[in-house]
Amino acid sequence: MNNAPENNKPRTLFQKIWDDHVIHTDDNGTSLIYIDRHLVHEVTSPQAFEGLRGANRSVARPKATLAVADHNVPTTDRSKGISEPESRLQVETLSKNCAEFGVQLFDMADKRQGIVHIIGPEQGFTQPGTTIVCGDSHTSTHGAFGALAFGIGTSEVEHVLATQTLIQKPAKSMRITVNGTLQDGVTAKDMILAIIGEIGTAGGTGYVLEFSGDAVQSLSMEGRMTMCNMSIEAGARAGLIAPDQTTFDYLKGRPMSPTGEEWDKAVAYWATLAGDADATYDKEVVLEAKDIAPTVTWGTTPEDVLPITASVPAPSDFDDEAKQKSVERMLDYMGLVAGTPLEEITVDKIFIGSCTNGRIEDLRAVAAVAKGKKVADNIKLAMVVPGSGLVKEQAEAEGIADILIEAGFDWREPGCSMCLAMNADKLESGERCASTSNRNFEGRQGRGGRTHLMSPAMAAAAAIKGKLSDIRNL
Amino acid sequence: MEKFTILKGIAAPLRMINIDTDIIIPKQFLKTIKRTGLGIHAFHDIRYNEDGSEKEDFPLNQESYRGAPILITGENFGCGSSREHAPWAILDMGIKCIIAESFADIFYNNSFKNGILPIALPKEQVEELMASAEKEPSALLEVDLEKQTITRGNKISFDFEIDPARKHSLLNGLDDIGLTEEKKAHIKSFESNDKEKRSWLYA
Numbered sequence: 316m317n318n319a320p321e322n323n324k325p326r327t328l329f330q331k332i333w334d335d336h337v338i339h340t341d342d343n344g345t346s347l348i349y350i351d352r353h354l355v356h357e358v359t360s361p362q363a364f365e366g367l368r369g370a371n372r373s374v375a376r377p378k379a380t381l382a383v384a385d386h387n388v389p390t391t392d393r394s395k396g397i398s399e400p401e402s403r404l405q406v407e408t409l410s411k412n413c414a415e416f417g418v419q420l421f422d423m424a425d426k427r428q429g430i431v432h433i434i435g436p437e438q439g440f441t442q443p444g445t446t447i448v449c450g451d452s453h454t455s456t457h458g459a460f461g462a463l464a465f466g467i468g469t470s471e472v473e474h475v476l477a478t479q480t481l482i483q484k485p486a487k488s489m490r491i492t493v494n495g496t497l498q499d500g501v502t503a504k505d506m507i508l509a510i511i512g513e514i515g516t517a518g519g520t521g522y523v524l525e526f527s528g529d530a531v532q533s534l535s536m537e538g539r540m541t542m543c544n545m546s547i548e549a550g551a552r553a554g555l556i557a558p559d560q561t562t563f564d565y566l567k568g569r570p571m572s573p574t575g576e577e578w579d580k581a582v583a584y585w586a587t588l589a590g591d592a593d594a595t596y597d598k599e600v601v602l603e604a605k606d607i608a609p610t611v612t613w614g615t616t617p618e619d620v621l622p623i624t625a626s627v628p629a630p631s632d633f634d635d636e637a638k639q640k641s642v643e644r645m646l647d648y649m650g651l652v653a654g655t656p657l658e659e660i661t662v663d664k665i666f667i668g669s670c671t672n673g674r675i676e677d678l679r680a681v682a683a684v685a686k687g688k689k690v691a692d693n694i695k696l697a698m699v700v701p702g703s704g705l706v707k708e709q710a711e712a713e714g715i716a717d718i719l720i721e722a723g724f725d726w727r728e729p730g731c732s733m734c735l736a737m738n739a740d741k742l743e744s745g746e747r748c749a750s751t752s753n754r755n756f757e758g759r760q761g762r763g764g765r766t767h768l769m770s771p772a773m774a775a776a777a778a779i780k781g782k783l784s785d786i787r788n789l
Numbered sequence: 790m791e792k793f794t795i796l797k798g799i800a801a802p803l804r805m806i807n808i809d810t811d812i813i814i815p816k817q818f819l820k821t822i823k824r825t826g827l828g829i830h831a832f833h834d835i836r837y838n839e840d841g842s843e844k845e846d847f848p849l850n851q852e853s854y855r856g857a858p859i860l861i862t863g864e865n866f867g868c869g870s871s872r873e874h875a876p877w878a879i880l881d882m883g884i885k886c887i888i889a890e891s892f893a894d895i896f897y898n899n900s901f902k903n904g905i906l907p908i909a910l911p912k913e914q915v916e917e918l919m920a921s922a923e924k925e926p927s928a929l930l931e932v933d934l935e936k937q938t939i940t941r942g943n944k945i946s947f948d949f950e951i952d953p954a955r956k957h958s959l960l961n962g963l964d965d966i967g968l969t970e971e972k973k974a975h976i977k978s979f980e981s982n983d984k985e986k987r988s989w990l991y992a
Binding site for chain 2: 335338339341343345347349351358359361362365370372379386387401402404405408442444445450451452454465466467468469470471473474477478479480482484516517520521550552573577578580581584616637638640641644735736737744754756757758759762
């Protein structure tokens with residue numbers, strides 16, 4: 316209606332969402348777009364609220380804004396608050412700002428509290444066809460619902476708070492199709508790691524990725540979120556998956572989902588969003604699901620992936636001179652010798668959680684591997700950090716927590732935790748971690764810490780075996 | 790925001806690719822509730838030893854490049870997180886222009902919001918600028934935003950691309966929120982139409 320397509324030209328999912336959100340386009344092609352949903356957390360918002368205060372501005376649509384403290388919160392007993400003064404100040408500042416500007420907040424004591432990208436979908440705040448932003452790059456997660464969702468900096472957080480809009484240019488579109496059926500033991504995480512390995516960490520720069528194909532469409536919402544979550548690791552502005560019955564079923568009955576007639580009206584609209592059959596994309600990438608093995612990273616960028624059956628590469632395995640130099644540095648940082656089979660790499664710690672893999676399905680996968688087994692003796696710590704209080708509650712009700720505790724895992728309170736190690740959970744220098752998170756950057760999980768990214772099942776296998784292991788042989 | 794017109798200064802070469810936001814500003818410094826004061830922490834882990842002393846191999850620790858307002862580096866600079874602490878830290882250490890083969894989207898966008906000019910150039914041109922900065926550290930580079938040129942003495946002169954709207958904002962030091970507020974009538978009109986079409990989002 317407001318932005319009908321010209322000549323009924325076939326459109327992609329991205330174009331349909333874009334068209335429905337353009338408020339105004341300048342002669343130079345820059346558009347002002349409407350933002351439907353804004354998620355806020357404690358790390359990237361204090362300066363934005365301060366900016367509003369300084370300019371005597373208010374929050375344009377407090378009801379379209381939802382805040383939660385996640386990055387800094389302790390994952391151990393919270394009854395005494397946060398002991399670290401700077402973390403405490405940031406969390407308290409968020410509470411004060413939300414109270415002052417009328418924004419709903421899930422505070423640390425609220426059982427709905429959790430990682431911002433877990434709670435949005437969980438509450439039904441995330442909906443198809445919407446534009447969703449947050450001062451956090453993993454906002455791409457929400458693309459799993461067919462929402463155009465992307466991370467923004469603090470200046471833009473302030474812009475959205477003040478105006479409910481953003482200044483944007485349309486992105487290019489890349490369709491990534493994964494045909495066929497995934498092998499047993501291969502998950503959404505392996506699929507997205509394989510894709511990043513294929514297109515590279517800058518392969519998606521300037522693009523919105525649209526994931527399609529049988530292997531994608533047959534995923535649960537949890538799996539779809541894992542894939543879209545890591546779109547940013549390919550450099551993409553966002554990731555998208557067309558909404559379908561799986562999406563609608565997930566959203567039905569959630570606290571912030573529409574109800575009654577409004578639900579029917581919403582579903583009717585959501586059903587129109589999938590890309591038209593003959594829409595064209597700026598770039599197409601096709602993978603076969605059968606070619607994807609359980610995948611792990613060996614280096615310090617998420618493109619440095621290999622099947623678990625492979626060995627650590629040498630700099631000479633790469634053509635580009637800059638990459639060779641970078642591989643040399645990575646092997647040194649990671650403490651790895653070229654030629655070592657990945658399955659011979661022993662690990663010190665296990666981290667299961669994050670906005671990538673902290674949902675119920677992920678914890679079920681870990682429990683399935685750990686049931687009746689014990690964490691290996693060489694593992695100093697195997698942490699399981701549920702993505703939210705509700706995930707934690709559900710996992711406890713399903714008996715997952717008991718299985719994990721029995722196996723020797725540490726069962727924690729929800730938050731971002733050791734994915735980025737802003738709270739007390741971190742790696743010591745030289746420690747090696749099998750992690751279900753999204754970034755293996757130098758120092759990401761603690762200065763000198765060595766991260767290998769993998770699926771929850773693979774991280775569980777590493778916990779049991781004490782080294783990187785092929786889940787298919789367990 | 791400060792205006793960016795012409796910048797003349799020394800350029801520090803940082804020969805790495807995929808410099809991510811955790812390298813630019815590690816998480817322990819994200820706990821601030823201010824925008825300023827992050828400069829001393831910029832590039833922390835590659836700039837300082839564990840004991841806090843400076844690493845000699847970090848270019849901006851070397852006398853010839855210390856305080857350089859221009860940074861030259863490899864592809865995919867600023868990949869990773871959306872933390873605006875990354876450009877805040879870089880600006881606070883005195884860098885106002887970054888020349889690289891390519892930038893990650895969010896970092897690129899965040900830079901403009903803080904008056905930093907990120908310039909993407911073809912690989913050969915970056916290499917030429919990098920090599921000349923390494924060979925002759927004291928030679929000044931001149932970046933002219935209006936003309937969209939980078940010159941070094943009379944030997945090197947490259948043109949660069951920049952989005953016209955971003956250029957205009959940077960040249961004039963404009964505040965985006967102020968510009969958007971001028972379009973308030975458009976926003977109100979959008980909202981009233983949209984409330985009909987997608988009423989469930991306005992409950």
